[in-house]
Amino acid sequence: MYVEIWVEKDALAGVIAPVTQEYNVPLYVARGYASKTVIYDAAQDIKRIGKPAFIYHFGDFDPSGVDASYQIRDGLMKHGADITFERVAVTPAQIEDLNLPTRKTKPQDPRSKKWGDHPSVELDALPVPVLRTLVERSIKKHIDFVEWERMLQVEAAERNTLASITNLVLAPNLDLGRTQND
Secondary structure, eight states: OEEEEEEOOOOHHHHHHHHHTOOOOOOOEOOOOOOHHHHHHHHHHHHHHSSEEEEEEEEOSSSHHHHHHHHHHHHHTTOOOOOOEEESSSHHHHHHHHHOBBBBOOTTTHHHHHTTOOOOOGGGGSOHHHHHHHHHHHHTTTHHHHHHHHHHHHHHHHHHHHHHHHHHOOOOTOOOOOOOOO
């Protein structure tokens, strides 16, 4: 399986990136509505990888934020990507459970009429530790931790081997079988 994290806001990519980098998971910044080209390219990448993909989206809870996340989902599927999509944040439950600050929905948003009296909440309202935890949980549910630990051990052994080779090559007083007559 294959995992991607999508975030609505460029400003929050720096908050999320350390988590996605730790697990070598791609991070896409949609900047609101992702362009058709970005979605097409992402779908082609998923198809090229050839594994079912799990897409986790983090965005505002407002008419455009919610709509934009589903536009990403629908666009990826339209272009043939085999995906499971989950809108992780911001959700009504998070708004209530975390007592997140709300704002009035922008009346100029063309989707606001269908939004009704729901509050709007910025993704930035999530505390950073909560946001990072949500990203990490989304990723970790796909990890085989026995295999993960084995890979960490292999990487550590490879680093030790490379360090030993480097020490041999760079050792200044190393006699590589030369005689005094050389």
